[in-house]
Amino acid sequence: MTIHKLQKNDIKALEDLYDNLYERLYLFLIRISKSHEVSEDIIQSTFIKVWDNRKKLSTEKPLDAQVFVIARNLLLNYIKRQGIEQQVISSLTAVGAEVKDGMQEVYCHEIQDIYENTINQLPKKRKEIYKLRYLKGFSNKEIAEKLDISPNTVENHLSQANGFIRKRMDFLKQSSGFSFLLFCFIKNLNRFL
Structure with missing residues (x-):
């Protein structure tokens, strides 16, 4: 339902999605990045990317899972830029196995x-x-x-x-x-x- 609303340019759907996923995303990201600022930046970038790519979101996959994949990929890109990929890759894969839904x-x-x-x-x-x-x-x-x-x-x-x-x-x-x-x-x- 939310995916369809997003695809119809419903900004309220994006705000609701943000409100519903913010805490889980933050906990997911802080466990890996160990940085409040990085986690906040990734969350903001994630929802910008969700909005920018709303027409491409799959109706076949849970929206939560798609948002977490976007956040994880943005974090990986950040880590690569910082040159610390190997330090946290095991944390990322361990956390990835725990994420539900x-x-x-x-x-x-x-x-x-x-x-x-x-x-x-x-x-x-x-x-x-x-x-x-x-x-x-x-x-x-x-x-x-x-x-x-x-x-x-x-x-x-x-x-x-x-x-x-x-x-x-x-x-x-x-x-x-x-x-x-x-x-x-x-x-x-x-x-x-």
């Missing part, structure tokens, strides 16, 4: 996107071998036969791919819990198949 689903898709982007950064042959092994269920021997390479080459590629992916995904495992990470992976596995 649709955020778990959004967060889960983001983890899956990070995983997919990480796989796509692999060299072409390594990516192909990785997908055949872990996403299609081929054995190392079957992969070697299919690609006309030695089983040792398959093992080397898989070892290097796993090391690369583990390194890129390790912060998620540490901060958001392995079971949640596994849940997200299994839930969205069909995106890769």
